[in-house]
Amino acid sequence: MIITDTHTHFYAEEFNGLREQLFQDAITAGVTRYFLPNIDHRSIQPMLDLEQQFPGHFFPMMGLHPCSVKDDWKDEMRIVEEWLAKRKFVAVGEIGIDLYWDKTHFEEQKMAFRRQVELANQYKLPIVIHTRDSFDVTYELLQETKKESPRGIFHCFTGTLEQAKKAIDLGFYLGIGGVLTFKNSGLDKVLAEIDLEHIVLETDAPYLAPVPYRGKRNDPAFIVKVAERVSEVKGVSVLEVARVSTENSGGVFGV
Ligand SMILES: [Zn+2]
Helix, strand or coil: CCEEECCCCCCCHHHCCCHHHHHHHHHHCCEEEEEECCCCHHHHHHHHHHHHHCCCCEEECECCCHHHCCCCHHHHHHHHHHHHHHCCCCCEEEEEEECCCCCCCHHHHHHHHHHHHHHHHHHCCCEEEEEECCHHHHHHHHHHCHHHCCCEEECCCCCCHHHHHHHHHCCCEEEECHHHHCCCCCHHHHHHCCCHHHEEECCCCCCCCCCCCCCCCCCHHHHHHHHHHHHHHHCCCHHHHHHHHHHHHHHHHCC
């Protein structure tokens, strides 16, 4: 069985000193493919170090996270652009709009998002989108550039069935993670109506650990809990969930 984690921050310092062991545990559980979204200039080196440390398992993206869009966002964007010009990344991510933590830089978040969609088009890369309290506004921004808008993933999808269908109609996959295992998330009811062909799995490690680890550090092997819950909701084997979602990840990232 091969499980693909399409969204992990395994380079985060929460894992310092533990990576070797946690990686071995995850490999034993079948989790062999990891896609790494960037946050801002501080996460780039740890992310690229991880790619080097475990060759062939970790695939970095390049982008500026909406929560890192502050007054200096133009400097951050310059760094993103330099890296995209310098080497190959599997996606532009994670990018998007976050209105949950701080709305101060909403306008800048929109500008950074638009610019990064352009970059994805330029480099013919998919985009990995972070939305929080912002699905509709992000969807509108994607509509603006619909004609050339790249495909990708709505990471940590927790929206309604209507929003799920909108994302799928645009050619996007839904990133399903630990929230699916939370009681009363309602995501199970949405997922029940969505074909497996449209989803990918993710941890968002170290955040959003699935039940029974909710509230703790989210380790790479915990994605198995998400795959198990998807298998229950969809009435198919875990093996089938792993196979189809891994295939879908290949469809997005080209690896
Ligand atoms: Zn993330």
